[in-house]
Amino acid sequence: MTNPLIIVENIVKKYHRGAEELTVLNSLNFTVHEGEFVALMGPSGSGKTTLLNLIAGIDRPNSGYIFVGKDEISALSEDKLAEWRSRHIGFIFQTYNLIPVLTAFENVELPLLLTPLGKSERRKHVEIALSIVGLADRMSHYPRQLSGGQEQRVAIARAIVTDPTLLMADEPTGDLDAKSAEEVLILLERLNSEFKKTIIIVTHDPKAAARASRLVRLEKGILKEDIPTESLDSARFAEAASVFVEARPK
């Protein structure tokens, strides 16, 4: 077993909706090792996206500790946290979140603008990232000129261009057709196996979860199940997935 990369200790996250207080994560403990590919599953409102956001440093817990490597990110100031994200986190969204007025190249280049890299170095990094996702020939295309699958691959290139410690994906195949979703999953799997990226993916899709090395199931802010996927056969996956799908609000 490799070293723990992420340690989540007794995390509590509450939201206020008017006078009402909602506890989304309740004393959650969770560890991810370097190089793992973890699928977070659970019904809507179970806290999986909240957990992802906390680990990515874009949200803060009410109590508890989050360590990523040597950094206790739950204790970092806003500015330090922003700097930390720029170095350690690659985030992939369900809706791609590409900037429409920027080309594929410029979208991928965005995180590099925060680094001291010069223009030619940035270009080299962007070209490598886009070639990894198979879009080296689409650099000058605007998002509107790309298909959904291509847009998501540009978003993945943007997530990996800084060579981050962690890749966080929030339902990356949620808006894609089956073929594009498959391509994106293959790409994520490759980033994990070939480039040794630690990946956490939030998904409702059993096919996506099947690509992961570990399946973590949340329910009402509590970790219900944490099992290696290799121990699951396809029937068990389907069963697990159906549980989740049924639990989703209609």
Place this chain on the structure above:
Amino acid sequence: MKLLPLILKNVFRKKARAILTIGSIILPLLVICLMGTFLRLLDRPDPAETRGMFRIVTRHKVGLASPLPMSYAEKIQQLDGAFAVTKFNWFGGKYIDNSARNFFARFAVEPETLVQVFDDATITQGSATDWFNDRAGSLVGEDLMKKFGWRIGDQIVLIGDIYPVTIQLTIRAVYQLPDGDSDALFFNREYLEEALPSFQGKVGTIWTKCRDGAAATRLSDEIDQMFENSPYPTKTETEKAFQMGFVSMLGNVKLLITSLGTIVVFVILLIAANTMALSARERIREIALLRTLGFSRVTILMLTLGESLMLALFGGILGLGLFVVGFRPLKASLINTPLSGFATAMTLFPEVLLLGLAITIFVGLFSGLVPAIQASMRPITEGLRHIG
């Protein structure tokens, strides 16, 4: 500087809106520059002080329409500190027709004393002696010569209205004043006195060149006190105050112009702020994305402020550029209107352009301030959830 291309792309993201906003900055800025030029003209230092001319003007206390006895000029001339005295009579009348285009100032004067009092004027064509020697001669301002395409020796016929007489003048000399206000015609008052005997003995204004500044201040009071109890009481002012008197007839023009200018600036600010607020609201998710990528709050603040500043600068620089390019044609077009007096004195003041630039920067920064703060302070997760 790395973020400049991103700022530029955001400025022109919605081209129609950006162009309309830039337009809404350009046009009011032109108005502000025009107002600023007018204000600057009113505030221009007194030439009597800056050039050591120390001129004062005496008129009837009631107003310019009431004449003074000619003998007053001789009495003023005898006062200690009076260097030279000359007499002006507004002739009025019409040249060709009564249109604004053909309107200019026409005065009956004493040629010899006029050049003594206005010794800062230079004769650019013809000579003062030619004018002195020809009773029907006239001295014409350089600007007026250019406007009508006149040349030395040309004949000018003025048909009187206040004075029922038609006079025919020959241009004998052309003058230029250092401040550029060279747009009047002067002719010998003796010509008018001969043609119209009833004109004799009356004078509209008396201009005195004082020995120094102290004398100018002292004589202003002394002259008015001297004639205080006469049938023709006087009001004596410095040349600048006299010129300002015309303007003050319209009320407190400076206050009015400043107030209007402030309103115009406020309107530009509201328009630009509205554009920035719309722009920031449409991009809540994008800003959340940038922050997810590691852009700090300060960077987001700078990006948003940079965008509003850039938008304002596009409008501002274009507006100021248009003002500079259009200044001469504008000045030329105003010369044929009732604003001709203002137009001839119009100069491209650097401080007016600087004011325009300062207003542009002010609008740019303040219009983006609130959206920038909101964008940088909004929690990332809230921004990512935003549906816009």
